[in-house]
Structure formats: C-alpha cells, structure tokens
Amino acid sequence: MSKQKTIPTRSEIPASDKWDLTSLFKTDADWEASLSKIESLANEVASYKGKLSSKETLLEALKKYSELWQLAEITENYASLQHNADEGDQNATNKEGRAQMAVVKASSLLSFFDSEITAIEDDKLNSWIEAPEFADYKVYIQKLLHLKPYILSEKEERILALQSEASETAYKTFSILENLELDFGTIKVKGKELPLTQTTWSQFLKNPDRKVRKAAYEKFYGVFEKHENTLAxxxxxxxxxxxxxxxxxxxxxxxxxxxxxxxxxxxxxxxxxxxxxxxxxxxxxxxxxxxxxxxxxxxxxxxxxxxxxxxxxxHTTYDEAVEICREALSPLGKEYTDTLCNGLKNGWVDRYESKGKRSGAFSSGCFTGYPYILLNYKEDVIRDxxxxxxxxxxxxxxxxxxxxxxxxxxxxxxxxxxxxxxxxxxxxxxxxxxxxxxxxxxxxxxxxxxxxxxxxxxxxxxxxxxxxxxxxxxxxxxxxxxxxxxxxxxxxxxxxxxxxxxxxxxxxxxxxxxxxxxxxxxxxxxxxxxxxxxxxxxxxxxxxxxxxxxxxxxxxxxxxxxxxxxxxxxxxxxxxxxxxxxxxxxxxxxxxxxxxxx
Incomplete structure (x- = not known):
C-alpha cells in the first residue's frame, strides 16, 4: 500500500484491510432497527420521571437507562466509523447525522434524570448504593454526587441537551474543510508529481531533499493561509x-x-x-x-x-509491524499480546489511506464489539x-x-x-x-x-x-x-x-x-x-x-x-x-x- 502513487477509493481497498463492523451490527438493517429502538427505550426511561425518589423505582430506571445508552453507544459508533472511513460517502454521513439526532433527542427527553437523582438526599442515596443490587450503578451515582454543584434544573439541562448537536458545528465544518474540501495539489519528487495530502505531508517533511520539504511546507500552509479567517x-x-x-x-x-x-x-x-x-x-x-x-x-x-x-x-510491512508489537510488548504477557495481535490482523483495524478517509489515527472502542482502530499505515514510515x-x-x-x-x-x-x-x-x-x-x-x-x-x-x-x-x-x-x-x-x-x-x-x-x-x-x-x-x-x-x-x-x-x-x-x-x-x-x-x- 505504501508504494501507491495515487490514493485509492474506498471500494478499491480489500475487505481484509478494512475493519469488520459486524461485531457491532451484522447488517445495516440491524443498525436501522437499533436506531429506531433508541426512541422507544428513551420513552420507557422517561416514564420514570417524578418517581426516582423510591429505591426500587430508581433501580428499575437505572437498568433501563443503562440499556438505552449501551444501545446508543454502538449505534452511534457504527455510523461514526463508517463516516470516518469515507467522509465523502453521503449515506454514511446521513447515518451519523441520524444517530446523533437520535442521541440528542434521547438526551433532551431524559434531561430530568441526573437532576432528579441528585435531588434525593445525599445520605439516602449513599445508603441505597451500598446494597448489592446497586453494584453496577454505585460509581455512576457517586460521580453524579461529585458533579451535583454544577448540575442544573431539568429545564436548563434540557436546553443544553437540545443544543449539543449544534455545538459540534464548528468542528464538523473544520473537519470537512480540512479532510475533504482543501486541495493541496502535488509535490514533484525526482521528476514525479506525488499527491500532497494530510497523510502524505508528514512523509514529505522527512524527505532528505530539503527543497522537497520546503515546497511541501509552503504549499501546505499556503492553502491553510488562504482560509485563515474562516479557520479562525x-x-x-x-x-x-x-x-x-x-x-x-x-x-x-x-x-x-x-x-x-x-x-x-x-x-x-x-x-x-x-x-x-x-x-x-x-x-x-x-x-x-x-x-x-x-x-x-x-x-x-x-x-x-x-x-x-x-x-x-x-521498510516494515503491516504484518511485520504486528510482530514487532508482539515482541516489544511481551513483558505484559501472552494474553495481552495474543489478544492485541489477533485483533490487529482480524477485523479491529482499518489499515490504509483511501480517498475521503479521515487523516491520522484513533481507537474507538465500545462496551460491546471490537475496540476499533483507524490507521493510515505506510510501510516506509517507521513511526507508523x-x-x-x-x-x-x-x-x-x-x-x-x-x-x-x-x-x-x-x-x-x-x-x-x-x-x-x-x-x-x-x-x-x-x-x-x-x-x-x-x-x-x-x-x-x-x-x-x-x-x-x-x-x-x-x-x-x-x-x-x-x-x-x-x-x-x-x-x-x-x-x-x-x-x-x-x-x-x-x-x-x-x-x-x-x-x-x-x-x-x-x-x-x-x-x-x-x-x-x-x-x-x-x-x-x-x-x-x-x-x-x-x-x-x-x-x-x-x-x-x-x-x-x-x-x-x-x-x-x-x-x-x-x-x-x-x-x-x-x-x-x-x-x-x-x-x-x-x-x-x-x-x-x-x-x-x-x-x-x-
């Protein structure tokens, strides 16, 4: 992959080099069903409004609340991963937007939840969470009590929840501008025009030819400078x-x-x-x-x-890099290295750069499913x-x-x-x-x-x-x-x-x-x-x-x-x-x- 002269499209990347999202959902239809269930679960939790002052009712509500956000987590992550793999894919963009809207709607509907819990007397809450049946929720409630001075009224929390999606506008716009719309052109290296992108820029700055480094630097920042007021x-x-x-x-x-x-x-x-x-x-x-x-x-x-x-x-192939990780991390034991290396080779990772893919790297794990990794791996970049x-x-x-x-x-x-x-x-x-x-x-x-x-x-x-x-x-x-x-x-x-x-x-x-x-x-x-x-x-x-x-x-x-x-x-x-x-x-x-x- 590192020897490519052009950036491949998503469809040109072999399935074995992409992450396997079936640990979250087997099909898009399953995802759609999960998305629709978020609203119904949120309504179930909302039915507990005004009733959380009872120990038994609070426990019931917490179980439903946990179920809701566990479902919302994988629903949103599935859509987000697809979008990050190709920010030009309108279907993936639509999915991510719908998932976020569902989460915002649920959050605004349940804005009463934390406020109502923290309205319960501290002594009473602290005694309830010592019971074995509250074991899964004890830390959550303790952390709520820590935040209590800054938790607002139900109406105020609802307002903040309703504007949470809009609050992401600056970053989303920046990301689209940086990863999708800015064209950095090409850099001539040994007579060949090579694409200058967010990912290849770091390679150009390691080029032993100082003229190449200078050209890449000036062109890269020159493009950003043309948009300085928008970026600011x-x-x-x-x-x-x-x-x-x-x-x-x-x-x-x-x-x-x-x-x-x-x-x-x-x-x-x-x-x-x-x-x-x-x-x-x-x-x-x-x-x-x-x-x-x-x-x-x-x-x-x-x-x-x-x-x-x-x-x-x-020069380090992807598989060679996995084995370096296995050997280097051996002080942590076989369970650690076997689990990691099996994941790196089998479905955890989206390995290589493609058109529209987010630059850089990240890990995105859920409570359920694989702890996914996005890379833009280059075989001739040892830092990768x-x-x-x-x-x-x-x-x-x-x-x-x-x-x-x-x-x-x-x-x-x-x-x-x-x-x-x-x-x-x-x-x-x-x-x-x-x-x-x-x-x-x-x-x-x-x-x-x-x-x-x-x-x-x-x-x-x-x-x-x-x-x-x-x-x-x-x-x-x-x-x-x-x-x-x-x-x-x-x-x-x-x-x-x-x-x-x-x-x-x-x-x-x-x-x-x-x-x-x-x-x-x-x-x-x-x-x-x-x-x-x-x-x-x-x-x-x-x-x-x-x-x-x-x-x-x-x-x-x-x-x-x-x-x-x-x-x-x-x-x-x-x-x-x-x-x-x-x-x-x-x-x-x-x-x-x-x-x-x-």
Missing part, C-alpha cells in the same frame, strides 16, 4: 461554545470545567507548563544539536521532522509502527475495561487513556533500540525517541498553553481573530523552539489546523500521559510480577476510579511534578547521547 472563526466558535457551557453551569473558568469532573487539580495543568518551561535549556540545546546534525546553515520549521541519521530506509502500538494500547485498555466493569462505569478518562497508549510506544522504542543492527540505526532510534518525547511532552504542552491562553483571552473580554490567534501562536513557537529556529511568515498557521483544539483541554493529557507511561514502563520492565499486576489493575479499573487514583494504583502519582521531571530528565539523557554522537 471556526476555532473562535468552538472556544465561545466552551465558555457558554462553562458559564451556564457556573464554573469559574473553562479549565476548571474541563478538569473538575475527573477530579484533576488545576495545579496538574499549571505544573505541567511550569515544569516544561523550567527545562527549556535542554529543549533549545536539542535544536542546536539537531541543526548541527543536519549540517544546515539555518534551522527551519520544515526541517524538524527529519531524523538525525541519513540514508536509513526501514509506533502509531500501531499507540492505538493498540488504547484498544487494549478498552478491552480490559469492558471485560472487568459494568457498562455504567467501564469507560475510562482520556487522562488515563494516553498512559496506556504511550506505555506501548515506550516498549516498542526500547525493543527497537536494543535490536538495532548498527550504530547509525541506534542513533536513528535515539533521535526518533527524542522527537517523540518532544512531540508528546514539549509540543503538546505548548498546545495546551495555547488553548489556555486562547480561552483566557475570551474569558477576559478579548475576541479571537486570525490576527490575535496567529500572534499568540507565533509567540509560543518562538518561546519553545528557541533561538536556533527560523520560522516562515505562515508558520503560525499551524495553530489553526490542529483538530484536537476543538476538544478543549484535551492535548495536555498526551503530555501527562507520556510522563506517567515512561515511569510505569520502567517500573514494569525493571520490576517483577507485582509491578506488572499493578499495571493491569490500572488497565482493568476502567472508569471505576478517578484518574489520579487509578494511576496511583499503577504506581505513579500525577498530582506531583516528579513524573514530568523524570521524563524530561530522560529526554536530557537522550540529548546528551545524541550530542556525543553528533
């Missing part, structure tokens, strides 16, 4: 939506709103930014070493994705092996969570999710470094890992700081425009990259093209995740059975604990700066070694 307006709309929800519920800030439900202290976010800032000297030294390794007179933003070593071409392991970590986390918890508390937080994924990446790195066939290959992996830590810890912290500052600007009365956002982002680019970097005039367009910004205060979890993952990977690989079992307790905990608590069970305390500093110290060690090699 879309992101401003997303930020304004965040502020609306924050103020409607009574939180003091968007950051508090984002962190409160998971009991993540505000200090975790601020400590991350502060700790990375305190270690800027190593980051800036890395770019100085990197510039020397490339042998350029100057260092440009389109250079930074290049490996330190040159002329090392590593890491991506496979990364998304596989998410999917195995989902697998263990759904197999060890009831539906109402199986779903873990994003804060925890990024630990399981980057844990796998760390083990793959250790495996490839250990099995490097030459000093040059070793240097290649060292530089790659330095780049990965930089991308996941330093860069995501920069993104997190950008999000925080953007939201704070609006919270303090400054509207967001293309000029405001580009100036803010350029300042952060210069601060993080340091004096060695020379930026282009449109380098700051990067801040307007990143999809994750439409899920506010999401990206910081990558940075905390890699910090926790590196600490836990050391703990598991250098420990014994007890340390491995601690890690599996974390994977199996699902949503039964708050994230800070579940990670403490695994053996790391993310409420402190120590894991972040240790990860930055490891980055420093790699930079020291690379500096010697260069």
């Amino acid at each position: 307006s879309l992101y401003a709309g997303s930020v304004n939506q965040d502020i609306f929800e924050t103020r409607a519920r009574g939180y003091s800030s968007c950051l508090e709103h984002a962190l409160y439900s998971n009991k993540v202290p505000l200090e975790v976010y601020h400590n991350l930014i502060d700790t990375v800032h305190k270690n800027f000297d190593t980051l800036h030294r890395y770019y100085k070493v990197f510039k020397k390794a490339l042998g350029n007179k100057d260092l440009r933003h389109y250079d930074v994705y290049m490996p330190f070593t040159k002329d090392i071409n590593i 092996v890491f991506t496979m392991a990364h998304e596989g970590g998410h999917s195995m986390h989902s697998w263990y969570s759904s197999h060890n918890n009831p539906f109402m508390c199986y779903n873990y937080t994003i804060f925890e999710a990024e630990v399981a994924s980057t844990f796998n990446e760390e083990l793959v790195y250790q495996y490839l470094l250990k099995n490097a066939k030459s000093k040059e290959e070793k240097k290649y992996y060292l530089s790659m890992r330095a780049g990965d830590i930089l991308a996941t810890l330093h860069r995501q912290t920069m993104f997190a700081e950008y999000e925080l500052k953007a939201h704070e600007l609006v919270e303090n009365g400054t509207p967001l425009s293309a000029e405001v956002l580009r100036k803010l982002y350029r300042g952060l680019l210069e601060q993080y990259f340091g004096p060695e970097m020379t930026f282009e005039e449109n380098s700051d367009m990067e801040g307007l093209r990143i999809p994750h910004f439409y899920s506010a205060f999401y990206v910081y979890k990558y940075a905390t995740g890699i910090s926790a993952a590196m600490a836990l990977a050391d703990r598991v690989t250098n420990g014994g059975e007890a340390e491995r079992e601690d890690y599996f307790k974390f994977l199996k905990s699902g949503g039964s604990r708050y994230p800070i608590e579940s990670l403490k069970v695994a053996g790391v305390d993310m409420s402190k700066t120590e894991p972040i500093q240790k990860a930055l110290d490891k980055f420093k060690d790699i930079v020291d070694e690379l500096e010697k090699l260069v």
